[in-house]
Amino acid sequence: MLIAMAWRNLWRHGRRTFITASALAVSLAFVMAMLCFMDGMFRKMSEIMVDQATGHLQIAHPNYARARTLADTVPDLEQRLQTILAQPGTRAATPRMYGFALLGSEEETQGVQLQGVDPQREGIFIPFQDRMVEGRWLSGQPREIVLGEGLSRKLRVKLGEEVVAVTQASDGSLGNELYEVVGVLSSGSAMMDKSGAWLALGDLQELLVLPDQAHELVLLSTSLEPRQGDPVVLALAEASRASVGEELAIRPWWEVSPATATMMGTSDSTAWISMVIIFAVAGLGVLNTMLMSVFERTRELGVMGALGTRPARLVRLVLWESLLLGLLASGGGVVLGLFLDWLLITYGLNMTADGERMSSMGVLFDPIVYGVVKVDRIITSVALMLVIAVLAAIWPAVRAARLRPVESMRVDA
Amino acid sequence: MKTLLLTLLLGTAQAADPTLDQLLNASDDVLRGDRSRAVVEMQVKTDRYERSMKMEAWAEGTENSLIRIVEPAKEAGVATLKVGDNIWNYLPKVDRTMKIPAGMMGGSWMGSHFTNDDLVKESRMSEDFDGTIVGRPETEGEWVVELIPKPTAAVVWGKVVARVSKDLLPTRVEYYDEKGTLARTMLFEEVGDLGGRVVPRSMVLKPADKPDEYTRVRYLELDFDSPIPDGTFTLQALKR
Numbered sequence: 330m331l332i333a334m335a336w337r338n339l340w341r342h343g344r345r346t347f348i349t350a351s352a353l354a355v356s357l358a359f360v361m362a363m364l365c366f367m368d369g370m371f372r373k374m375s376e377i378m379v380d381q382a383t384g385h386l387q388i389a390h391p392n393y394a395r396a397r398t399l400a401d402t403v404p405d406l407e408q409r410l411q412t413i414l415a416q417p418g419t420r421a422a423t424p425r426m427y428g429f430a431l432l433g434s435e436e437e438t439q440g441v442q443l444q445g446v447d448p449q450r451e452g453i454f455i456p457f458q459d460r461m462v463e464g465r466w467l468s469g470q471p472r473e474i475v476l477g478e479g480l481s482r483k484l485r486v487k488l489g490e491e492v493v494a495v496t497q498a499s500d501g502s503l504g505n506e507l508y509e510v511v512g513v514l515s516s517g518s519a520m521m522d523k524s525g526a527w528l529a530l531g532d533l534q535e536l537l538v539l540p541d542q543a544h545e546l547v548l549l550s551t552s553l554e555p556r557q558g559d560p561v562v563l564a565l566a567e568a569s570r571a572s573v574g575e576e577l578a579i580r581p582w583w584e585v586s587p588a589t590a591t592m593m594g595t596s597d598s599t600a601w602i603s604m605v606i607i608f609a610v611a612g613l614g615v616l617n618t619m620l621m622s623v624f625e626r627t628r629e630l631g632v633m634g635a636l637g638t639r640p641a642r643l644v645r646l647v648l649w650e651s652l653l654l655g656l657l658a659s660g661g662g663v664v665l666g667l668f669l670d671w672l673l674i675t676y677g678l679n680m681t682a683d684g685e686r687m688s689s690m691g692v693l694f695d696p697i698v699y700g701v702v703k704v705d706r707i708i709t710s711v712a713l714m715l716v717i718a719v720l721a722a723i724w725p726a727v728r729a730a731r732l733r734p735v736e737s738m739r740v741d742a
Numbered sequence: 743m744k745t746l747l748l749t750l751l752l753g754t755a756q757a758a759d760p761t762l763d764q765l766l767n768a769s770d771d772v773l774r775g776d777r778s779r780a781v782v783e784m785q786v787k788t789d790r791y792e793r794s795m796k797m798e799a800w801a802e803g804t805e806n807s808l809i810r811i812v813e814p815a816k817e818a819g820v821a822t823l824k825v826g827d828n829i830w831n832y833l834p835k836v837d838r839t840m841k842i843p844a845g846m847m848g849g850s851w852m853g854s855h856f857t858n859d860d861l862v863k864e865s866r867m868s869e870d871f872d873g874t875i876v877g878r879p880e881t882e883g884e885w886v887v888e889l890i891p892k893p894t895a896a897v898v899w900g901k902v903v904a905r906v907s908k909d910l911l912p913t914r915v916e917y918y919d920e921k922g923t924l925a926r927t928m929l930f931e932e933v934g935d936l937g938g939r940v941v942p943r944s945m946v947l948k949p950a951d952k953p954d955e956y957t958r959v960r961y962l963e964l965d966f967d968s969p970i971p972d973g974t975f976t977l978q979a980l981k982r
Contacts, residue, residue: 398790399790400790431840431842431843431846433838433840438840438841438842438843439843440843440845440846493833493836493838493840495831495833495840497849497850497853499790499791500790500791500793501786501788501790501791501793501853502793502816502817502853503817503820503831503833503852503853505833505835505836505838506835506836507836507838
């Protein structure tokens with residue numbers, strides 16, 4: 330009965346209602362598009378900064394993260410890797426080994442950070458094969474090496490030439506070996522481009538005298554956007570603990586790289602702040618409309634009061650009017666918002682003017698960000714808009730309830 | 743290598759007490775010929791590994807030296823050439839010579855507690871440090887010399903304290919970092935006959951922060967008279 334009355338009241342000024350509802354709808358659509366874009370950005374960030382960098386989980390010797398001592402390895406690597414790949418919840422896993430060495434060409438010698446990787450498995454994490462500037466990624470054949478772009482310039486080597494690596498192996502001996510340069514890559518990290526070189530894990534194991542070992546086992550869970558404390562990641566950690574035993578450390582990405590976690594965390598609060606600001610502006614429009622409609626109906630509301638309508642009921646009437654306005658707007662807003670989302674998902678948004686890859690904090694981004702739609706985001710924004718519509722109507726509603734019937738009825742309307 | 747390492751004691755005190763000057767010069771003459779050839783055994787013990795190597799070393803003054811590994815078989819033929827401030831390693835397995843870049847001079851030499859820098863800098867302590875006698879045999883039982891780096895010197899130590907016995911033999915050198923904390927100690931042990939002179943036959947380098955670790959260099963042979971062919975200290979000779 331009250332709702333029907335509120336609904337009829339709304340349409341007594343059809344055009345005004347329509348305009349206010351449109352403003353609300355547009356702000357809702359805009360918020361949806363913004364969230365869609367931000368979630369796209371977020372997914373991209375998590376791909377680049379988590380999946381492609383730290384992975385979701387890292388398994389290592391408990392001292393390795395702190396001291397990075399050569400001999401602090403994951404032993405019995407092959408068997409452990411097979412167990413981990415077989416356990417449920419593992420999307421991918423790859424071993425990594427790090428070592429410092431002197432790399433010498435015919436002309437130059439440089440200190441480098443060697444990374445021993447499984448060429449095939451590593452490709453699932455970091456698409457090195459797509460980042461080659463020259464030549465190709467490791468094939469898995471022995472004694473191949475891929476150099477960072479800056480490093481290859483410093484060493485002045487060409488593809489097909491040999492470089493010699495010299496290092497102090499884990500047994501104190503002087504490890505040395507020749508490798509053929511098969512490719513040059515731009516990794517996205519300025520530091521690695523300047524001093525990084527990649528070779529097959531087996532080759533590095535041999536050079537460093539660390540057979541069947543690695544420094545890290547990196548895992549991906551099935552979670553697409555792992556957040557700090559992600560239960561999917563934690564479940565995988567749990568499963569891995571059973572697989573690898575107690576003597577190794579298992580760390581989720583937010584422990585490996587707290588800075589990344591902080592950065593990803595702030596993007597969520599940014600979304601909330603923007604959402605509240607946009608809706609607050611739209612809410613002012615609602616406030617204005619409702620205030621006007623209450624002023625116009627001073628006499629009518631006074632009559633209602635005189636007839637015995639309790640103030641609380643008047644409050645509810647005005648709030649219902651605003652809520653219905655909001656519901657009306659959310660219908661149109663969601664339709665428009667979904668259309669904008671569809672555009673973002675299909676065409677993406679280019680973040681640079683010239684389409685070049687952009688770099689942030691030493692990490693290269695593909696400049697086109699594609700939107701990601703999440704139902705819970707839409708529900709949240711609609712709910713937030715409705716809450717704001719109701720909040721905006723509180724003041725007009727209270728005014729309506731405070732009218733003194735006798736005086737109000739003297740007002741011409 | 744002995745020549746290199748001992749020189750730090752020997753060439754240091756020109757400006758100091760004349761007694762010390764004489765004392766160090768006397769030692770110097772005993773230990774350093776114009777040219778020398780030595781066979782040494784190096785034992786390295788770390789928390790991670792223990793290894794022993796035998797090498798042959800040639801030296802000419804303080805400027806040039808060549809060290810070639812004889813044992814173990816895996817590393818036999820690996821050689822280090824030092825000429826002035828530069829160090830090259832020769833790697834027979836890949837038949838390559840590699841110059842140690844400036845940034846790598848602080849790195850370990852052959853997995854020992856000695857750095858590449860030690861090979862270069864130890865022979866030039868007198869250039870880089872000012873020496874003062876701070877202890878005498880009457881009070882300390884031996885000579886104690888404190889060496890402070892000259893303001894212009896590019897050295898990693900804040901202070902070096904060297905001790906020399908009444909018999910003019912080095913006994914101990916302490917290296918302090920820039921904060922004044924002891925970083926490592928070198929002990930001279932096994933005084934005995936070597937190449938016709940009475941000298942410490944063995945040197946032990948101990949890092950202060952790892953009490954269980956050390957590198958011991960023991961002289962098996964040392965002679966000052968055997969001829970060293972010209973061209974020994976060249977890159978060509980390094981490969982032989």
